[in-house]
Amino acid sequence: MSTTDTITIEGFTAWLAAFRDRVTEHRSYLTELDSAIGDADHGANMARGMAAVMEKVGASPATTADELFKTVGMTLVTSVGGASGPLYGTLFLRLGMTAGAVAECDAAALSSALRAGLDGVVARGKAEAGDKTMFDAMAPALDAMDAAIASGASLAEATAAARDAAAAGRDATEPLVARKGRASYLGERSAGHLDPGATSTALLFDALAEVTAS
């Protein structure tokens, strides 16, 4: 891995923009998934939240990762509501705190910052593997990313591995019976549907892989 194999503030900003584009493009699809086992608002909420994020980030560009992601997290917390607001908000707040006052991150630093974000999501939502939540996409993504880094992969290769594992994790939520959130009220009837949160998380890793692809 070369020393230039990093993601910069511009790269992070491009990641957020790419995530915004994906949740906006898939707004109806996310809402459709949420209609089946939730309350039909995930697409609208994520699209509204990420639009607000890009407006804030555009208005006062950050120079360090902690500054940038604090803005992202607080904007999501204050504009999204529902469960997605606190969960995605906490993810970005913790990610930024762990990344610190730096202008760029290599693959290992990015992975550990993302891992801190996941820990924050777990602390807030108390989800475990197999509960049919965003955890089921994010945890395998980070495991795959770490495994790739350990075997000497570049940033682009590591984020590609994370993207693929997140997608596989998302697909694996389909047969699960939800044990957290509003879908858990359906009991067995929640099986047979993709989890909307895992689906939007897969989009987050898809966006990351795109902007870090060399």
Add this chain to the structure above:
Amino acid sequence: MKKLINDPDRVLADALRGIEAAHADLRVDHENRIIYRAIPKDHGTVALVSGGGSGHEPLHGGFVGFGMLDAACAGEVFTSPTPDQMQEATKTVDRGAGVLHIVKNYTGDVMNFEMAAELAAMEASVEVRTVVVNDDVAVQDSLYTAGRRGVGLTVLLEKIVGAGAEQGRSLDEVVALAEKVNADGRSMGMALTSCTVPAAGKPTFDLPEDQMEIGIGIHGEPGRHRVQMGTASEIAQQLVEPILGDLDFGSSPTIVMLNGMGGTPLIELYLMYGDVAAILEKHGVTIARSLVGNYITSLDMAGCSVTVLRADDEIVSLWDAPVETSGLRWGR
């Protein structure tokens, strides 16, 4: 979708403008989407803040006023409000005796109110306590669910605890009263149709003409069972029995609410209440007070819910205490 709206993305903002125009005794903070009493309560009394997704009107904004809430935070349709809204409401209504947050047990509401309480604690200026309402017997309370939902009982709790706070009870006493009401009440709901979230533009689920959903919440989420449509008295049976099976009301008097989900006419709600009351009577349950109407709704969903609350003399007298809100108004 055929609705009285200007723009699906501006439903809440436009509705808040209407609430302000209609009720001179309310004040609306449009930026933070908070509904307040125009005249704050006396210094030294405990204040009550509630809130949640919109689409359940009159809950919660319709219960702001003398004898009930001090402020209600409105979220987007079916989406919890955010911590900054709740914190702003909490700081504004505090009269130096502490603030009770009344939260319905939904994952998003609980997380956002939790973050709000953390923010308030950081500022260390207001003492905040929380009661999480979880009265829905349709949900098994187990490790494998997010716990029972907060539904119809929220209306009765806001009335009774609001009356207690108005009497000048301490924060501890107000919390104890809220916990007592939550422990002593149960609800069960059903849907004849889905509802249409304006931003989604189409019904949340399809329900064939000859079927109904039993055990719904208040967000258009499907229930636990989809069964063959029945008569009103058969449906009343399916709502009342799980409630009585879950909590022994013994010979205690009760307060019973027959609540409409928003799209069912009052004549059907009264018809249902008659059947519910008859079944309760057959089981030896005495009804001291009743409430029939649309109080905690799911937009345009057709259907109803039943709430039964054990009510001793104290609870009945708090229920009878004067109240002056747009949703409930009597005795002053």
